[in-house]
Amino acid sequence: MIHGDGEEIDGFADIVVVNYEVLDRHVGWLGNHGFRGMVVDEAHFIKNKSSQRSQHVLELSQRIRTRIARPLLMALTGTPLINDIEDFRAIWQFLGWIDDHKPLAELMNKLEDTGLMPGSRGSTPTRDVP
Numbered sequence: 001m002i003h004g005d006g007e008e009i010d011g012f013a014d015i016v017v018v019n020y021e022v023l024d025r026h027v028g029w030l031g032n033h034g035f036r037g038m039v040v041d042e043a044h045f046i047k048n049k050s051s052q053r054s055q056h057v058l059e060l061s062q063r064i065r066t067r068i069a070r071p072l073l074m075a076l077t078g079t080p081l082i083n084d085i086e087d088f089r090a091i092w093q094f095l096g097w098i099d100d101h102k103p104l105a106e107l108m109n110k111l112e113d114t115g116l117m118p119g120s121r122g123s124t125p126t127r128d129v130p
Contacts (some may be wrong), residue, residue, distance in 0.1 A: 005020065024053075049093070057090075057094055
């Protein structure tokens with residue numbers, strides 16, 4: 001667990017826990033450390049893409065995705081009710097589902113496999129389902 005300046009961090013630990021409040025102090029070395037994944041708890045705290053907190057989380061996830069072909073990226077929240085669709089954009093970008101402008105291929109392929117149209121109200125099926 002990283003506290004304060006992080007002097008007592010175990011560089012060989014399998015899991016590192018960092019609080020959003022001290023993330024800004026450690027984002028540089030965390031991005032270079034070689035992690036294979038990242039779990040964001042209280043993910044609703046990164047809903048504002050322009051906040052420093054969100055930018056740090058997105059930067060770290062992008063650096064992990066640059067190094068690792070299939071990283072473990074998870075967003076956890078006990079507060080799933082968000083006011084509008086814009087509040088989900090940072091979480092979706094963290095997960096690698098979208099970029100700044102559009103859904104990425106992996107998400108679109110998985111959506112197509114379901115036969116559902118994401119733009120339709122209630123995601124109605126595009127084909128008859130038995």
